[in-house]
Structures are given as C-alpha cells and as structure tokens.
C-alpha cells in the first residue's frame with residue numbers, strides 16, 4: 807500500500823511586472839568548472855551506494871559531498887524483495903523492487919539538505935530500513 811508517488815507541484819512565483827522594466831544583467835561569462843571526465847553518460851555530482859538487507863540500510867546516514875545530480879545505487883544483499891526510495895524536493899524517486907543480488911540505480915537532483923531514504927516495500931521502513939542522506943553544498 808506504500809509507494810504513493812507524491813508529485814510535488816513546483817510553485818512558480820511570478821514577480822509582479824509593472825513597475826518599470828527589469829534590467830537585463832550584463833552578459834557575464836562564467837567559466838564552466840572543469841572536472842574529471844564523467845564515467846557515465848549522465849553527469850552526476852556524486853554517487854551514494856547502499857546495501858539493502860533485512861531490515862536495514864547499510865550505510866544508514868550517508869553524507870554526499872556535493873549537491874546536484876546525485877546517483878543512488880542500491881544493491882539487494884538480503885533474501886526478500888527490497889527497493890530504495892529517496893524523498894527529494896520534486897517528489898519520490900526509487901528503484902523497482904530488487905531481488906537478491908540485483909542492483910538499481912537512479913538519479914535525483916538534490917540541493918544541500920537532508921533527505922529521507924528508505925525501502926518502500928511493505929513495512930520495511932517501519933522495521934528499520936530508513937535513514938537520512940545529508941547533502942553538502
């Protein structure tokens with residue numbers, strides 16, 4: 807009964823236009839930071855790896871060094887079906903249900919902050935498969 811996808815509706819704040827025109831910022835040349843070559847086709851800021859077992863996340867409360875597009879990679883090292891879900895600012899992202907030995911990967915764009923991650927299957931979260939991901943600047 808769990809796993810309801812809550813699509814967060816982005817609230818668009820429209821600035822009141824009408825009192826004068828907005829000044830265009832002078833075109834700034836912001837150099838793109840040069841980083842290491844991406845190892846996948848998606849440019850991710852960091853990867854959080856987790857092992858899923860009965861009934862825990864290993865690791866439970868990871869720190870992610872960089873905000874941005876974060877890859878979450880979960881491996882089911884348990885005996886029953888598990889999955890990984892992350893509650894981000896735009897809703898919940900998750901892997902499909904994973905069998906023993908299977909690995910699921912997804913990406914979520916996360917600003918700095920703390921985010922819940924958990925196993926969305928049955929009552930696994932209540933049994934202890936829950937933790938917090940801390941994303942630094």
Ligand SMILES: [Cu+2]
Nearest residue numbers: 888925927930
């Ligand atoms: Cu589980």
